[in-house]
Amino acid sequence: MSATPPGAVEGLAEYRPELGPQVLLSDAMLQGAATVHLIKDTAGGGSFRVGAKEHFLIARMDGSRSLAEIGEEYAREYGRRLDGARWQQILRMLGTRGLLAGAPARPAGGPASTPAPAPAEPDRGLLRGSIRLVADADATTDRLHRAVGFLLTPGWLVPLLALVLAMEVVAALRIGELLDATKGLFGNPVLLVGAATLLWFSTALHELAHGVVARHHGGTVAEIGLRWRLPVVIMYCTVGNYLYLGSRWQRIQTALAGAVMNLLFLLPFCALWLFAPLDTATRDALGALLLLGSVQALAMLVPFPPLDGYRIASQLCGATELAGSTVAYLRLAASRDPAAGDYPRRARNAYRAYGLGAVLVLVGIAAAVVVAAHRLLTT
Structure with a gap:
């Protein structure tokens, strides 16, 4: 039998660790300038963060690879081998949290970096x-x-x-007609409701x-x-x-x-x-609904919290919502921190493209408001 390969836990070289079915791993994300991955225990509700290297190891614990094989992959990727103490630390961390298949579930109050909050009234x-x-x-x-x-x-x-x-496209080409219809809608309480x-x-x-x-x-x-x-x-x-x-x-x-x-x-x-043969009031109400509904939908795509565009921008930039605000993403895009790898470049490119679309939406909404206000004041 071959000797224990370097980088594997002594006596456990052939151990094939497997994460429990309740464990979820996230893609790479940014928290500040640090690249992190989230690990969640859906059974216990707890979650915690690990670095890219730890994620590299944990993601390969699917029961098909031994510790020796995972260690070889890690050495090829990062140019160094893990010693036994480091392996023991990782396995102990996963085991005490009940994240390995066959391990007992983590008892309430056990260790976790981010425990699930108790249900509030x-x-x-x-x-x-x-x-x-x-x-x-x-x-x-x-x-x-x-x-x-x-x-x-x-x-x-x-x-x-x-x-x-x-x-x-039709709404944009007939924006004047839709604005007039919206003005009429606000003068009809029943249709407005x-x-x-x-x-x-x-x-x-x-x-x-x-x-x-x-x-x-x-x-x-x-x-x-x-x-x-x-x-x-x-x-x-x-x-x-x-x-x-x-x-x-x-x-x-x-x-x-x-x-x-x-x-x-x-x-x-x-x-x-x-296309329908409708009376003028009903047709105007439908036109106003089309304009107001379109503005409502497109405004949701602006990348400011808590709008949907905020989450879209965070994913385009590779940043986690733990960053907390649009300002954090903009700071990320301007970052020159080497620890962030190529994420700042990706963030800048994503925000340039997505930000241009958001600006066009805002300009369109502002233009519609100005035109509507002008018509109200001059009639």
């Missing part, structure tokens, strides 16, 4: 609060996915997105779309509920493992799903506005 009051609408949000989302998930296949999604693009109700309903679909797309990519939904900060009342949908979805593109799709749903919601109203 709902903070409800007359002016602000929240309430869950369904007992099992994940099961509800799963049923919705089974019902409408076929729309996420290319055969359906590509034509729908093409129709959305055509709708927005109807349009506001439809826009609120579209925000509810917006939230559910986040959950359905996350479920399509193997995600889980932790909570669906209603949140109020009077006079604003909105639905919310919390994707429990958003940062652990399989790829950055899947996370971007999940964040983008809400705005796309808002625009898809407008398609039948746009068709009625364009």
Whole structure:
């Protein structure tokens, strides 16, 4: 029998460690200038951060590789071997947290870098609060996915997105007519309430779309509920493992799903506005709904918290939401810290491209507001 290879724990060279099925690993992210990976125990709820080298080792603990084989891969990647003490430290860390298959679950109160917070009593009051609408949000989302998930296949999604693009082109070309219709809508309280109700309903679909797309990519939904900060009342949908979805593109799709749903919601109203024989008041109400709904959807893509564009920008930059604000991403883009590797360059490129789109959206919204205000003041 061959001797224990260097870089493996003595007596455990052939040990094949395997992470438990409840363990989730994230892609590389940035916290400040440091590259980190998140590891989550879905059974216990705890999560913690590790560096790129630790992630390299842990990600290969799938039961098919021995410690000796993992050690050889590590040596080829990083040009050095781990000694027995370091291996023992890593295995002890995983074992005490109950993350290795066959290891006992971590008892309550056991070690964890970021323990799951205890469920808090709902903070409800007359002016602000929240309430869950369904007992099992994940099961509800799963049923919705089974019902409408076929729309996420290319055969359906590509034509729908093409129709959305055509709708927005028509809206841009006829912006003057839509602005006049919006002005008229605000002079008709009954139609205004109807349009506001439809826009609120579209925000509810917006939230559910986040959950359905996350479920399509193997995600889980932790909570669906209603949140109020009077006079604003909105639905919310919390994707429990958003940062652990399989790829950055899947996370971007999940964040983008809400705005796309808002625009898809407008398609039948746009068709009625364009082709149905309607009276002037109803047609103007539909035109106003098209304009207001489009502005609502596109404004969500601006990269400022807590809008969807904030999460999209964070994924484009490779940064984790732990960074906390758009300002942090901008500082990251300007970073020259060698510890961040090529992330600052990627962040700069991502923000240039995404920021240009956000500026165009803001300019368009501002122009529409200025034109509408001018027409109101001159008529």
